[in-house]
Amino acid sequence: MIKDNLFDRMNYAGEVNWDLDKSNNFYFFMNIDILNGCDFSCAGCYVNKGTNSVNLDEDLKIISKIADEINASNFHLEEIALGPTDFFSAKNTLQVIEHPDFKRLFKNPETKFVMLSTLKASTEEIREKLLKLEEHVGHLDIDLLIATDMDEFLTDPNYISNIKKKWKVLQESNLEFDPAFQINIHPANLIKYDSANLTRLAQEIKAEFDTILEFNPSILRIKHRNQTENLHFWMNTIKENFQKNAEGFTYTMLNKGHSGMNNLVVNFRSGNFYICPFIYENVFSYDNTYLIPKKDQLHSLTDLTDAKEDFVVKQMKYSEQTTHCEGCEYLVSCSYKNVLTFMEANKIKDCFLGLGNGEIHGRAI
Ligand code: SF4
Numbered sequence: 261m262i263k264d265n266l267f268d269r270m271n272y273a274g275e276v277n278w279d280l281d282k283s284n285n286f287y288f289f290m291n292i293d294i295l296n297g298c299d300f301s302c303a304g305c306y307v308n309k310g311t312n313s314v315n316l317d318e319d320l321k322i323i324s325k326i327a328d329e330i331n332a333s334n335f336h337l338e339e340i341a342l343g344p345t346d347f348f349s350a351k352n353t354l355q356v357i358e359h360p361d362f363k364r365l366f367k368n369p370e371t372k373f374v375m376l377s378t379l380k381a382s383t384e385e386i387r388e389k390l391l392k393l394e395e396h397v398g399h400l401d402i403d404l405l406i407a408t409d410m411d412e413f414l415t416d417p418n419y420i421s422n423i424k425k426k427w428k429v430l431q432e433s434n435l436e437f438d439p440a441f442q443i444n445i446h447p448a449n450l451i452k453y454d455s456a457n458l459t460r461l462a463q464e465i466k467a468e469f470d471t472i473l474e475f476n477p478s479i480l481r482i483k484h485r486n487q488t489e490n491l492h493f494w495m496n497t498i499k500e501n502f503q504k505n506a507e508g509f510t511y512t513m514l515n516k517g518h519s520g521m522n523n524l525v526v527n528f529r530s531g532n533f534y535i536c537p538f539i540y541e542n543v544f545s546y547d548n549t550y551l552i553p554k555k556d557q558l559h560s561l562t563d564l565t566d567a568k569e570d571f572v573v574k575q576m577k578y579s580e581q582t583t584h585c586e587g588c589e590y591l592v593s594c595s596y597k598n599v600l601t602f603m604e605a606n607k608i609k610d611c612f613l614g615l616g617n618g619e620i621h622g623r624a625i
């Protein structure tokens with residue numbers, strides 16, 4: 261089934277309390293890149309589609325050990341995002357679902373499962389995988405992120421009707437879905453990402469599916485040879501839209517608590533955990549800079565929590581080498597979001613968020 265009032269509930273990140281005055285919990289988010297293969301070629305995709313997991317048994321053993329430790333502690337395992345490729349077309353989806361350690365990840369019924377998909381697989385494939393998921397894991401609360409593309413959504417006459425067919429399959433499933441659309445912002449798009457077009461897209465998505473549109477800085481996923489230009493493009497898109505339509509968009513960076521002090525987001529790939537920078541969205545990067553060291557053969561929960569603190573301290577120190585961060589009102593928040601680690605990895609000295617110099621201000625969630 262698809263939950264009701266998607267837009268109203270998802271238009272802000274209210275289900276996790278980012279306000280430290282009101283929060284009594286510490287939240288864990290795990291992005292696990294263990295799916296291999298994808299049948300599609302979305303515009304702006306910088307995902308490694310090939311071999312994200314070469315030893316699935318070992319990977320799931322490591323991840324489920326951490327999940328068990330979180331569930332045995334006072335911390336809360338809020339979300340597990342299974343990626344990086346399309347859930348319904350990846351080559352090893354069934355192997356993952358049927359693995360006994362996968363079920364262990366969702367021992368706490370409140371842990372949400374984040375599923376990534378284009379919903380372009382056939383209705384039969386989608387139905388088959390959902391039935392398997394239900395059979396092996398039982399009840400699941402699923403945040404479904406539908407990868408879409410502005411050119412396609414706004415110009416292909418068949419796109420919406422095709423997605424509606426898949427929507428019906430989700431409605432018929434016993435699993436619970438919160439679907440939202442997500443676009444990869446990338447420089448080669450034909451329709452400009454200006455505020456008029458983005459607003460039109462967001463309004464169509466709201467009218468047709470009663471849900472929200474998120475922007476994803478997929479271009480930050482890898483250290484690309486055009487990384488600096490890509491970053492510049494992404495930030496200019498954000499700034500231009502802010503200037504033209506400050507009320508219509510939600511800017512997660514303005515919320516000092518969002519993805520900050522009382523939560524820990526980690527990325528996992530091929531046996532290793534990495535801290536996850538938050539630059540308007542989670543950055544799925546597997547650069548050595550973000551690697552979380554382990555004290556034993558297998559990672560423990562303490563390795564992850566220690567890394568959170570160690571990275572914050574390193575960033576406070578790095579702020580001395582930057583142009584704007586030292587003394588900035590966002591410094592603690594940016595350090596908890598690992599923004600300065602991202603800056604150091606990309607040799608950035610100036611505030612590139614538009615916050616430190618007041619270019620972006622005002623509406624936060
Ligand atoms: S579904 Fe995901 S991995 Fe596959 S092409 Fe699209 S964005 Fe890339």
Ligand code: SF4
Nearest residue numbers: 584585588594611616
């Ligand atoms: S100057 Fe920019 S990057 Fe640095 S702490 Fe402030 S908002 Fe963050």
